[in-house]
Amino acid sequence: MNIFIKISSVFLLLLVFFVAVPVFAAEIRLDVHKSEISCGEEFLMDIVIHTDESLNAIEGQLIFPTDKLLVKEIRDGNSIINFWVEKPRIEASGFILFSGITPGGFSGASNNIFSVVFEAKNIGVASVALQNVKALKNNGLGTEAMLSTRNTLVSIKPGDGNMHKEILIDKELPEDFNPSIESDPNVFGGKYFLVFATQDKTSGIDRYEVREGERDRFRVAETPYLLKYQALDRKIFVKAIDKVGNERIVVLNAQHQAPWYRQYAVLGILLVIVLVWFLIKKSWSRFIK
Numbered sequence: 001m002n003i004f005i006k007i008s009s010v011f012l013l014l015l016v017f018f019v020a021v022p023v024f025a026a027e028i029r030l031d032v033h034k035s036e037i038s039c040g041e042e043f044l045m046d047i048v049i050h051t052d053e054s055l056n057a058i059e060g061q062l063i064f065p066t067d068k069l070l071v072k073e074i075r076d077g078n079s080i081i082n083f084w085v086e087k088p089r090i091e092a093s094g095f096i097l098f099s100g101i102t103p104g105g106f107s108g109a110s111n112n113i114f115s116v117v118f119e120a121k122n123i124g125v126a127s128v129a130l131q132n133v134k135a136l137k138n139n140g141l142g143t144e145a146m147l148s149t150r151n152t153l154v155s156i157k158p159g160d161g162n163m164h165k166e167i168l169i170d171k172e173l174p175e176d177f178n179p180s181i182e183s184d185p186n187v188f189g190g191k192y193f194l195v196f197a198t199q200d201k202t203s204g205i206d207r208y209e210v211r212e213g214e215r216d217r218f219r220v221a222e223t224p225y226l227l228k229y230q231a232l233d234r235k236i237f238v239k240a241i242d243k244v245g246n247e248r249i250v251v252l253n254a255q256h257q258a259p260w261y262r263q264y265a266v267l268g269i270l271l272v273i274v275l276v277w278f279l280i281k282k283s284w285s286r287f288i289k
Contacts, residue, residue: 025146027149029050032046036157039120039157040159042120053107054138057101059085061131061132062128068156073168074090075204077199079112083102084100125153125154170203173200174246175248177250179238180196192227204242209221233254234254236254
């Protein structure tokens with residue numbers, strides 16, 4: 001009888017333990033690849049997520065002490081996130097905000113969300129933490145996933161004069177992409193607009209530029225981009241530029257042929273200019289004789 005009571009007690013304790021302790025299906029953590037950092041040195045911190053179930057969205061904030069650390073660069077080139085709602089950026093002093101989605105979801109170990117290059121400013125211990133982090137399951141219902149966080153402490157020692165710099169080498173162009181021209185009565189009043197997006201898995205996309213027509217100039221643009229020429233009779237050039245300056249240009253042919261008189265208008269203007277110049281030169285030659 002005593003043995004039965006003991007076994008029952010152990011079983012109840014185990015049951016209470018497993019019911020009371022939440023099971024986290026995902027963990028987001030901060031990875032620093034060095035145990036000690038020298039003052040004045042640059043180092044890389046990865047924000048990574050491990051998940052056993054498929055997730056498709058994540059958001060949160062990264063907090064760091066501004067008296068100890070300085071953000072030199074934020075890298076999202078090899079991120080598991082495909083589309084940023086809020087691209088990782090410094091929202092306020094000591095805060096980096098991020099929010100993004102991945103259609104189709106992601107799972108597995110050590111998925112990189114983004115990375116931060118810090119410079120150690122002063123000796124001491126810097127506490128870097130995640131807060132207000134949320135993730136959604138990839139189940140079509142927007143169900144919030146159970147998520148744990150693992151923060152980190154960075155030990156900063158006096159510098160020795162040999163400071164390491166986090167130099168990113170990227171010789172690859174941004175990935176190929178297919179911009180499209182769309183029209184929606186709820187967007188830009190039904191006018192034609194351009195939609196585009198691509199990735200760069202090393203340094204990340206810095207910006208896009210758009211040019212309408214052969215003789216126009218490139219302008220910094222964001223998607224969706226309202227087209228200036230609604231007749232769609234000009235080629236459209238979309239340039240994706242990564243954070244080290246590599247460029248990929250994609251060209252969309254004109255959907256409608258421009259009227260013949262517009263095609264020859266520039267040629268006509270040039271001919272008139274040449275003719276006027278010739279007449280002026282001829283008159284000037286007579287004048288000086």
